[in-house]
Amino acid sequence: MRPIILASASPRRQELLANLGLEFEVKVSEVDETLDENMPAAQQVEKLAERKASVVAAQSTKGLVIGADTLVVLGGKPLGKPADREEAVQMLKSLQGRSHEVFTGLAVIDAATGQSVVTHQATAVRFKPLSSEQIQRYVDTGEPMGKAGAYAVQGKASIFIDSIRGCYFNVVGLPVAKLADALRMFGVEIV
Ligand SMILES: Cc1cn([C@H]2C[C@H](O)[C@@H](COP(=O)(O)OP(=O)(O)OP(=O)(O)O)O2)c(=O)[nH]c1=O
Numbered sequence: 141m142r143p144i145i146l147a148s149a150s151p152r153r154q155e156l157l158a159n160l161g162l163e164f165e166v167k168v169s170e171v172d173e174t175l176d177e178n179m180p181a182a183q184q185v186e187k188l189a190e191r192k193a194s195v196v197a198a199q200s201t202k203g204l205v206i207g208a209d210t211l212v213v214l215g216g217k218p219l220g221k222p223a224d225r226e227e228a229v230q231m232l233k234s235l236q237g238r239s240h241e242v243f244t245g246l247a248v249i250d251a252a253t254g255q256s257v258v259t260h261q262a263t264a265v266r267f268k269p270l271s272s273e274q275i276q277r278y279v280d281t282g283e284p285m286g287k288a289g290a291y292a293v294q295g296k297a298s299i300f301i302d303s304i305r306g307c308y309f310n311v312v313g314l315p316v317a318k319l320a321d322a323l324r325m326f327g328v329e330i331v
Contacts, residue, residue, distance in 0.1 A: 142250070142326070143203040147196035152294065153208055156314040160330050167205075169195045181218055182260045185209045185245030190258050193247040200251040204326055207247045210313045212289030214240040219289045228279045228290040235289060236270035236300070242289070242311045248322040257322040261315040263306035265293070270300060 144164040193207030212219040222228035242263045249256040284290035291297035293311045309316045
């Protein structure tokens, strides 16, 4: 049985993978996240997911290495993690009252053979209208920091959601149904 290795420091990804009842270890390494900004979002998240997984796979002799990357896309413009409080406020002001897409790239690499599956999923999310005061109070909670698009759908931002079309778990950062499909290609069946 090949070990499963999650190449992610994200506690949300660790929790979603643990929910599947799989045993896994976490290995994180530094990855250069700079990319050509003109690249379509789907390609950006796939490239970064693959980069994250391949750095860890190169340090391992065996195992299935999982990498993921999440980007929020509003009107064709990608929103990553906010650099500071001000940027978080600006991102949330731009997201409120309208729809955006959340793209998560997923890569699974067999460290022993180099064989890989790289894919992505998109989910459409519509936010309710939010007042400036509510946005300020939300940013004061600290929740937006470290999150793509400056919000956590699984946290207090759950009350901002008008509708979601597509996979919820993809928004949190790991498209688990897609992951199950990818793992099945390597002979791992979750149920
Ligand atoms: C939109 C959204 C994002 N996020 C998180 C998921 C990711 O952790 C983060 C996007 O940043 P990423 O760069 O995808 O991931 P990361 O740096 O947190 O972790 P790693 O590279 O080690 O795997 O935003 C939420 O938790 N909830 C949400 O609703």
